[in-house]
Amino acid sequence: MYSDKLVTNHSIKLRTEAHNKAQDASIAAVSIEMDSQTTDALNFAHSGDIEAMQESVTALFSNIDDGVESGLITAQKGSQRKLSIGDRITEATIDGGFERALSEGVEQGEAYLLELESNDLPGLNPDQKKSVIKSAKSKLNAKKRVIELENKVNIQEQEAKVKFEGQKVLVQSYMNSREVMDYKNKDHEKAFNQILKESLDGKESTKELRQVVIEQSAEKGILANYAKSAMRVSHMSDNTDQVAKGLDYYIKINEQSPSLLEQIPKTQIAYLESLSTLTGSGLELETAITQTKESLKKPFIERQQSALASINNQETNSDGFNLIATSSLGALIDDEFSFGWRGKDALGQEAMQADYNNLFTHNLGMAVNQEAAITLTNKQIMNKWGASHVTGEAVMTVNSPEQLLAHTKQPVKWITDSFNKMQEDAVALLGEDGVTVKVEDITYKPDAVTLSGVPVYKIYYTDEAGIERPLSVGKGGYWQPSINDSNAGKRIKEDQALGIEKFKRSHERSSWVIKKKAELAPLLKAYNVGKL
Helix, strand or coil, X not given: CHHHHHHHHHHHHHHHHHHHHHHHHHHHHHHHHHHHHHHHHHHHHHHCCHHHHXXXXXXXXXXXXXXHHCCCCCHHHHHHHHHHHHHHHHHHHHHHXXXXXXXXXXXXXXXXXXXXXXXXXCCCCHHHHHHHHHHHHHHHHHHXXXXXXXXXXXXXXXXXXXXXXXXXXXXXXXXXXXXXXXXXXXXXHHHHHHHHHHHCCCCHHHHHHHHHHHHHHHHHCCCCHXXXXXXXXXXXXXXXXXXXXXXXXXXXHHHHCHHHHHHCXXXXXXXXXXXXXXXXXXXXXXXXXXXXXXXXXXXXXXXHHHHHHHCCCCCCCHHHHHHHHHHHHHHCCCCCCCCCCCCCCHHHHHHHHHXXXXXXXXXXXXXXXXHHHHXXXXXXXXXXXXXXXXXXXXXXXXXXXXXXXXXXXXXXXXXXXXXXXXXXXXXXXXXXXXCCCCHHHEEEEEEEEEECCEEEEEEEEECCCCCEEECCHHHCCEECCCHHHCHHHHHHHHHHHHHHXXXXXXXXXXXXXXXXXXXXXXXXXXXXXXXX
């Protein structure tokens, strides 16, 4: 009997557990279905589809009632659930209405928000109303911020577009001015170059501007100075950014208007062409630069070795020696090579020669071409020393006072100082002959006379009778502007003297020069024999 009772109790327990589990499963299934119906109702309310929302709510409330009748849900929980769903439906309806108003514009959103704040919201208590309004304000402010940022971006894009269009107009105007005004519109060129300086930063707009410039260059048959400069600098620089910029111009111009490259020295073209080929094959730019420099040095070295070997050739005549010498002497930078300074000041001559040698050594090392190095060095010397031109014999001519006043980068005061000193010297010289004049009576006029190839100016004085008379040649008679007559000139002379000494010490220490002198000694001898 006892065992039968245990079996019966155990059976009852199992049936109870099974019933409870089945009931739990039913409750879970009903709960999942109601959650799904609640989500649908909220979505319909938010979207403004009131009819669909009402159908969904009706079905949901019917399920709740069924759950209460079947005992799966207590009457209290069913009632609480209906109230909660009603509140959420109301909030979703209001929130959706606000978002639709806001989508039409900020003003519509503000009007909807004002209506919410001004009226009671049926079905919502004060805390719920406060929460709905807070959410609406947050969305309104976010919308305003988005619009503000979009407007800012639009303004920036418009400004960039206007600036770029302005640059295009400037390019066109600049190219026209270079053609019509014979390259003399310096103010325009300065403004143009300033914009380019601000633009050459690799941005997309800059690439477009480069394209415009290349097209304008092709149309006018003129290669813009800054493009020439970029390619020249890339040829001389170890800075990969500068080289890349010049290479970019070369590639684009070569593709679109290769005839413009005729305005570029052949040595630069050879250098950039090699870089283009090597980088096009996949080499890094830095590696391509190294390989290109090495490859361009080979022809020069081979020519030099051939010349040295030919020295021992008994059959080579004087003309042959001259040809050998002129093709190889670029490797020797010393006093044997002079650009022929024609100045009256020995210190100026020495300082200028030192500058020339320094620049020429650097340029030759970069160009590995004597002709190109000479051309570039002459230009640099002219710019630095204010010279007006360099002749075919490499003779330098100093600017006239008028030219210096217009072009010199040094303060103009030194020209005035030089003229004042000339006046004082002239007054003193005339005084020795008993002629009394004032400094303001001393003037000068251009004269077709040169001293050592440099233009000078005839000095005149006005005597007591008001007659203008030339100062006698024996008393000087001519004035040549000299910066050495000013305090600034004295400081420059001191700086130049220090520079000369520094150059000489460097020159003497240069094992490269000593080695080349030894190698070319027989060549120099043959060259001198050939000249005789």
